[in-house]
Amino acid sequence: MALQSIRMFRLALSAVFASVTCLAQDVPQAFVGAHLLPISRAPIEDGALVVHQGKIVSVGESSEVQVPSDAEVRDVAGLVIAPGFVDTHSHAGSVEGGDASGPLHPDARALDSINVRDARIQKAQAGGITTANIMPGSGHLLSGQTLYVKHRDSNVIDDLLIRREDGLLAYGVKMANGTNSRKDPPFPGTRAKSAALVRANFVKAAEYREKVEGAASEGEEAPPRDLGLETLAEILAGDRVVHFHTHRHDDILTVLRLAEEFDFRVVLQHVSDGWAVADEIAASEHVLGASLILIDSPGGKIEAKDNQLPTAAILEAAGVRTGFHSDDPITDSRLFARMAALAVRAGMSREGALRGLTLAGAEMLGLEDRIGSLDAGKDADFVILSGDPLSVYTQVLETWVDGVRVFDRSDPRDRLYAEGGFGASHDQASLLHAVAEGEHQ
Amino acid sequence: MRTHSIGPAIAALALTGLAHSQVAIYGDTVHTSAGPPLTDAVVVIEDGKIARLGSADAIDVPDGFRVLRAAVVTPGLIDARCTIGLSGYLNQRQDQDQLDSSEPLQPELRAIDAYNPREELVAWVRGYGVTTIHTGHAPRSLVSGQTAVVKTRGTTLEEAVVKPLAMIAATLGEGARERGTKSPGTRAKMAAVLRAELIRAQEYLRKQSTEDGEGRPDRDLRLEAMGLVLEGQVPLLVTAQRSQDILTALRIRDEFDIPMVLDGVAEAHGVLSRIRDAGVPVIVHPTMMRASGETENLSFETAGILIQAGVPTAVQGGYEPYVPKSRLVLFEAAVAAAHGLGFDDALRSITINAARILGVSDRVGSIEVGKDGDVALFDGDPFEYTTHCTGVVIEGDVVSEDVR
Numbered sequence: 001m002a003l004q005s006i007r008m009f010r011l012a013l014s015a016v017f018a019s020v021t022c023l024a025q026d027v028p029q030a031f032v033g034a035h036l037l038p039i040s041r042a043p044i045e046d047g048a049l050v051v052h053q054g055k056i057v058s059v060g061e062s063s064e065v066q067v068p069s070d071a072e073v074r075d076v077a078g079l080v081i082a083p084g085f086v087d088t089h090s091h092a093g094s095v096e097g098g099d100a101s102g103p104l105h106p107d108a109r110a111l112d113s114i115n116v117r118d119a120r121i122q123k124a125q126a127g128g129i130t131t132a133n134i135m136p137g138s139g140h141l142l143s144g145q146t147l148y149v150k151h152r153d154s155n156v157i158d159d160l161l162i163r164r165e166d167g168l169l170a171y172g173v174k175m176a177n178g179t180n181s182r183k184d185p186p187f188p189g190t191r192a193k194s195a196a197l198v199r200a201n202f203v204k205a206a207e208y209r210e211k212v213e214g215a216a217s218e219g220e221e222a223p224p225r226d227l228g229l230e231t232l233a234e235i236l237a238g239d240r241v242v243h244f245h246t247h248r249h250d251d252i253l254t255v256l257r258l259a260e261e262f263d264f265r266v267v268l269q270h271v272s273d274g275w276a277v278a279d280e281i282a283a284s285e286h287v288l289g290a291s292l293i294l295i296d297s298p299g300g301k302i303e304a305k306d307n308q309l310p311t312a313a314i315l316e317a318a319g320v321r322t323g324f325h326s327d328d329p330i331t332d333s334r335l336f337a338r339m340a341a342l343a344v345r346a347g348m349s350r351e352g353a354l355r356g357l358t359l360a361g362a363e364m365l366g367l368e369d370r371i372g373s374l375d376a377g378k379d380a381d382f383v384i385l386s387g388d389p390l391s392v393y394t395q396v397l398e399t400w401v402d403g404v405r406v407f408d409r410s411d412p413r414d415r416l417y418a419e420g421g422f423g424a425s426h427d428q429a430s431l432l433h434a435v436a437e438g439e440h441q
Numbered sequence: 442m443r444t445h446s447i448g449p450a451i452a453a454l455a456l457t458g459l460a461h462s463q464v465a466i467y468g469d470t471v472h473t474s475a476g477p478p479l480t481d482a483v484v485v486i487e488d489g490k491i492a493r494l495g496s497a498d499a500i501d502v503p504d505g506f507r508v509l510r511a512a513v514v515t516p517g518l519i520d521a522r523c524t525i526g527l528s529g530y531l532n533q534r535q536d537q538d539q540l541d542s543s544e545p546l547q548p549e550l551r552a553i554d555a556y557n558p559r560e561e562l563v564a565w566v567r568g569y570g571v572t573t574i575h576t577g578h579a580p581r582s583l584v585s586g587q588t589a590v591v592k593t594r595g596t597t598l599e600e601a602v603v604k605p606l607a608m609i610a611a612t613l614g615e616g617a618r619e620r621g622t623k624s625p626g627t628r629a630k631m632a633a634v635l636r637a638e639l640i641r642a643q644e645y646l647r648k649q650s651t652e653d654g655e656g657r658p659d660r661d662l663r664l665e666a667m668g669l670v671l672e673g674q675v676p677l678l679v680t681a682q683r684s685q686d687i688l689t690a691l692r693i694r695d696e697f698d699i700p701m702v703l704d705g706v707a708e709a710h711g712v713l714s715r716i717r718d719a720g721v722p723v724i725v726h727p728t729m730m731r732a733s734g735e736t737e738n739l740s741f742e743t744a745g746i747l748i749q750a751g752v753p754t755a756v757q758g759g760y761e762p763y764v765p766k767s768r769l770v771l772f773e774a775a776v777a778a779a780h781g782l783g784f785d786d787a788l789r790s791i792t793i794n795a796a797r798i799l800g801v802s803d804r805v806g807s808i809e810v811g812k813d814g815d816v817a818l819f820d821g822d823p824f825e826y827t828t829h830c831t832g833v834v835i836e837g838d839v840v841s842e843d844v845r
Binding site: 344 | 733737763764776779829
């Protein structure tokens with residue numbers, strides 16, 4: 001390429017860059033005439049949604065919402081708008097946790113491993129997922145720290161992060177029991193050994209926490225800093241939620257027993273036999289919720305042999321907060337809403353299933369004050385759908401995160417991620433950002 | 442030339458029948474896969490076969506017939522390519538019979554010697570309306586073995602089998618790549634090894650057919666099986682996902698003039714005209730198959746693209762090594778329906794198209810008088826996520842009334 005044309009190319013790219021990375025709209029955006037599914041209240045047949053500077057400004061009947069005079073107004077009659085979906089368990093971004101040196105890695109951070117250009121993040125956007133809990137795998141008793149992310153358009157991991165009100169990053173800790181984490185030493189060989197190793201580590205963390213607190217309040221000598229014990233102590237203090245991979249009914253009860261003993265908050269992940277112990281789950285004060293994966297046939301491994309669609313309805317009836325996860329790549333993020341539909345097929349209420357895709361997940365991540373429903377003051381994370389979210393024929397037309405459109409089905413590049421084809425699984429090109437950054441230097 | 446018949450012992454298996462009941466199925470809508478849908482119609486099944494079909498007003502159902510009703514009635518669904526009954530749902534060593542990895546070329550391995558009609562997943566897919574499956578040896582080996590067509594009924598192979606030897610399963614691409622110093626370790630070597638085997642089988646057939654009995658080679662099950670392909674009696678089912686693997690398959694087909702069915706074809710959209718011009722039927726990968734490795738470029742729209750190009754296409758449940766252990770072809774066709782295939786073609790892709798590709802359309806794949814009494818009942822659009830399968834009938838027997 002001649003120098004002249006390279007310069008033109010760079011100019012063109014930086015113009016594109018400027019438009020795609022604008023963090024929030026300068027003027028309010030109003031979406032008028034849609035069928036709104038606020039989740040926090042009844043559906044609104046002819047609704048209007050106004051967003052500005054990354055937040056929802058107002059939601060309600062079209063006839064009642066005050067659309068600001070400077071707003072860009074879009075007629076979305078005939079379409080459906082729902083909160084962005086919350087995936088409580090995904091492996092998008094080729095996330096990694098601890099290694100094979102041992103069964104517990106509370107020091108390993110998902111943050112340090114995620115490839116933000118993984119096409120599966122674009123595919124999650126195409127599926128309407130706006131927030132995800134990206135977790136390391138289940139081959140360890142404790143495989144590491146997870147990361148709660150917003151599926152914003154990103155160049156570096158920092159672009160995806162969620163900060164809590166206390167300024168800390170939002171994340172949890174991934175644990176597992178049952179067969180995946182059972183291996184040759186130093187891994188546990190039995191279920192009892194698995195629980196014993198976990199208990200021993202939490203006992204150590206409790207002592208560590210006591211010493212740290214003693215140093216702070218009574219001037220005693222602080223223990224040497226230990227990254228792993230620090231994380232476990234955060235769990236004990238209630239600052240971090242445990243996302244516990246668990247399938248079999250007795251393994252689920254082991255999780256409840258551990259949570260009771262060490263007083264930690266837990267989201268049950270997978271919960272294949274949840275139908276068998278629904279009342280016990282409901283009775284636990286430590287369970288923030290059950291996040292289900294519903295699969296098209298039982299089995300594939302012994303622990304999943306009784307995985308069944310009615311579990312969602314059974315947990316709902318027992319009063320358990322019930323949500324869903326893609327476990328991407330186990331199921332496809334682009335078809336996330338399908339899982340809620342299958343739950344309805346097997347008896348879950350429509351309202352509960354839609355909540356399971358959105359607000360229930362937000363609650364399990366402790367982000368319910370910011371995401372999960374269409375309410376004024378919450379983040380402007382929403383999806384525009386061609387129809388009922390529970391219909392196979394419905395397409396995600398647009399996905400918005402923090403008031404920025406991150407997926408637009410009418411854009412051929414985005415459509416590639418939605419449908420597939422050559423290049424749909426390749427890492428997102430970084431050229432655009434690299435060139436644009438060069439312009440700033 | 443002396444022909445190698447499939448064998449009277451095996452063929453006889455297909456003749457064994459079960460007792461059949463008399464049943465009439467009323468549908469608000471009956472999709473026949475043999476013309477436009479019928480409204481307020483009834484399907485009358487006698488002695489296992491569809492005896493009458495038409496408007497509910499015009500047909501009198503005799504006394505004593507069992508009566509079923511549904512909003513929507515379809516032909517019994519067909520999974521055109523799966524490993525159900527061989528790859529058990531527990532996924533433990535003892536229930537996995539879909540693949541023997543000791544050798545790369547094993548066309549003599551018979552599906553009928555492995556099929557377990559009591560396997561959990563047989564009943565599972567039956568509960569969702571799947572009445573016929575093309576099952577057998579899995580991809581992941583150059584030639585992994587044979588396939589069979591069976592009904593999802595019965596407690597013995599003999600009761601279930603429709604076609605004891607349907608196809609011989611081959612794979613080109615990542616699945617066939619052997620590790621270490623084992624062959625074939627590359628794509629070029631896969632083609633070379635497969636071609637050499639076909640040449641050996643040609644030679645075997647030639648020697649078998651010599652007038653002079655003295656020169657005949659000893660019977661060789663492996664070459665005998667490949668001989669059936671060369672003689673045009675049994676198609677080679679080639680799993681090929683990448684464009685180059687699809688073209689290699691077609692090249693081998695032309696070289697040896699053998700019947701072929703393409704399987705998988707994740708990159709079919711890249712070599713569409715070549716597939717269309719070759720006139721080969723395609724059993725396309727499950728719509729929701731994971732896009733990774735050699736399937737990274739697959740598309741939800743491939744089934745629709747193939748059908749629109751005029752390629753005879755069926756959708757499959759496929760083979761899964763993990764969770765879920767089997768896919769439901771109904772769900773795979775549903776997603777294809779919503780991504781360019783459309784309702785009618787999606788239903789055909791799991792009924793009549795599949796039956797034709799499998800060579801069993803004289804018996805199954807559509808609701809027509811004279812065909813097997815295999816139907817599925819639904820309480821709405823069969824492809825909608827929230828619709829239920831409410832009944833399944835195989836050869837006049839009500840095999841499921843569960844609401845699934």
